[in-house]
Amino acid sequence: MIVVIDYDIGNLASVVKAFEYLNVPVKLSSDYRALAEASGIVLPGVGAFGEGMENLKRLKLEKRIIEEVRTGKPFFGICLGMQLLFSSSEECQETAGLGLIEGEVKLFDRNKVGKVPHIGWNQVEIMKKDQVFNGLNGENFYFVHSYYVKPVRDDVILGKTNYGNQTFAAVVRRDNVWGMQCHPEKSSQVGLSVLRNFSGVVLNANNTSN
Numbered sequence: 001m002i003v004v005i006d007y008d009i010g011n012l013a014s015v016v017k018a019f020e021y022l023n024v025p026v027k028l029s030s031d032y033r034a035l036a037e038a039s040g041i042v043l044p045g046v047g048a049f050g051e052g053m054e055n056l057k058r059l060k061l062e063k064r065i066i067e068e069v070r071t072g073k074p075f076f077g078i079c080l081g082m083q084l085l086f087s088s089s090e091e092c093q094e095t096a097g098l099g100l101i102e103g104e105v106k107l108f109d110r111n112k113v114g115k116v117p118h119i120g121w122n123q124v125e126i127m128k129k130d131q132v133f134n135g136l137n138g139e140n141f142y143f144v145h146s147y148y149v150k151p152v153r154d155d156v157i158l159g160k161t162n163y164g165n166q167t168f169a170a171v172v173r174r175d176n177v178w179g180m181q182c183h184p185e186k187s188s189q190v191g192l193s194v195l196r197n198f199s200g201v202v203l204n205a206n207n208t209s210n
């Protein structure tokens with residue numbers, strides 16, 4: 001069962017619906033016990049970095065998420081959920097992130113990109129082969145964001161996107177933790193492929209551990 005974390009932030013239901021459409025066992029939960037029983041965890045979200053972290057803390061999920069990741073359980077952060085994986089964000093200087101991937105979240109420079117937020121379809125250039133990209137080769141995905149992640153290490157970058165004169169990390173991975181800045185649940189068939197591929201990662205991880 002994949003658990004989509006319910007931390008009172010936007011756009012959670014559409015991620016659940018996408019997995020349901022794929023006939024992947026999924027549930028929305030804010031209960032840390034559900035995270036412990038989950039075979040894979042997804043942290044989606046549309047909203048502000050500070051609000052996201054405050055909600056995770058209020059629900060006593062911040063430490064539980066880190067514990068579950070440490071067990072090797074596959075974890076997928078989407079959009080805000082990807083940004084919360086990092087150490088800090090310019091969107092909220094006083095709030096630390098989960099720190100699961102070293103790096104920071106930066107505001108797009110209007111002088112480099114023109115319009116902020118980055119809204120619309122854009123290409124994700126695959127930089128490294130990975131199971132979540134199975135069947136894909138540089139397709140377009142849907143983005144809605146004003147900030148982008150800047151990992152400390154380039155080797156966590158799986159996919160990049162060009163926006164104006166800025167190239168940013170659109171997909172990252174560190175061990176059992178994936179992050180995607182674009183919205184697979186809003187990216188039609190290519191997005192469903194990514195979610196289907198992640199459910200395959202979860203299945204493999206569970207078959208290996210049993």
Ligand SMILES: NC(=O)CC[C@H](N)C(=O)O
Pocket residue numbers: 045046047048049079080083091117144145146147148
């Ligand atoms: N759609 C979002 O919530 C994106 C996350 C973050 N607030 C950003 O603007 O980049």
